[in-house]
Amino acid sequence: MNITVIGLGYVGMVAAACLAAAGHRILGVDIDSERITQLRSGAMPFYEPGLHELVVSALYEERLRFKHPDSVTEPLGEITLIATGTPQTANGAADLSQVRSALNWIRSQDHDDTLVVMKSTVPPGTGQRVIEQEMRHAERVAAGLRYVSNPEFLREGQAVRDWQQPDRIVIGANPGDSRSVALVKAMHAGIEAPYIVTDITSAEMIKYASNAFLATRISFINEIASLCERVGASIDAVSDGMAMDPRTGGRIYAGVGYGGSCFPKDVRALDNVALTSGANVELLRSVININNRQRLLPVYALRERFGGGMEGLRVGVLGLAFKPNTDDVREAPSLDMINTLCDDGAIVSAYDPEAIDTARPHLPSSVRLVDNLLEAANQAQAVVLVTEWPEFVDANWQDIARCMNPPRFVFDGRNALDGAKMQRLGFQYVGVGRNGNGPGTAQAV
């Protein structure tokens, strides 16, 4: 199948590379000329495990080409995927300008009966509006341009695996449009996953509701962690105990909150949809507020420990990416936290295995970005673990203790370390909802 992918970010690149690996012929299109040049040479614009290898091999086998939209002369393929960004506007709504410009570009091309597949996360109702407003063009209707929603659920850091082994494939199509549904299924040939076929708006809502529900669970466990601190319970035991009930949806971890390019903006966009549609959805506002507070937990803990005397305090920050195995720092908790620490007068050194370059533009120039863990911790009175990279969790913390200065305060923002062991090593250890103690897990007997 010939497929055009518009927008070569995390989603578009993973789609393009995985579809090429599955045997399709892919034309990847992006308005970022630098990115196109980079990709043609086989270099990756961002870090995603396993993606580089797929791209290099697809380029070699000539199943993957990259072009700027202005230089595309060939007709679009049987399918055109839209994977452009949908960042948030100032009022929290989804900014659909990239999606609109992609649709306009499709309209300007020789689209030859292409099926438009919306991979970008767009608010419920968008697809229907696109069909009614953007595509009500005599010449396009004549050419039979069709539209389906096919939301993407991949997780950065394991995106290739998520594409190749998804939990489900959601297809939102107009009632009776079995031809489009069949084409999307053919695009996924070889992938074992249940299909959920719905109308377009429900497919869009599945994506938002899934993200909002996960965000809600995270904010919920963070609220319980804060209650655990008050009453002297251990969040590890509580989470383990809850996870044994299948109705609660599995283990969820307390920490410094969710970040990344999806959860924060998608929850705000859904909240905005609720507001503008007149629905009374108070829960989402709480989820957002809890998460905003959660990101600054390490700052509150440091202020409490050092009596507000943060001026000149040396703090080492471990992890900048919003989660391990990515260099993405969009909405990363580390950024809010470091900026606040710097405002308080702390001297911050930070290290991340992949995200130094992506984080640099978002941090004050006073922050020392170093190239290894020990340098970040060197002479620091406090260390904050923000991203649970294995390199940090499995580090030799005895070496870290040796290079730090007293009181060797460690804030474990992901509850990823063994608190009791840290205390034995001489650290003043604080986790999230752990009452300063070690894991204390619940055990079934």
Ligand SMILES: NC(=O)c1ccc[n+]([C@@H]2O[C@H](COP(=O)([O-])OP(=O)(O)OC[C@H]3O[C@@H](n4cnc5c(N)ncnc54)[C@H](O)[C@@H]3O)[C@@H](O)[C@H]2O)c1
């Ligand atoms: N990143 C994720 O983990 C993830 C997961 C699921 C869904 N999504 C959704 O998928 C969409 C894409 O996300 P992303 O993280 O890949 O975005 P991104 O910002 O990383 O990439 C978007 C790309 O689109 C390009 N672009 C913008 N306008 C264009 C146009 N008119 N024509 C061609 N290219 C254009 C940009 O140059 C950029 O390279 C978003 O709606 C997002 O919410 C993202």
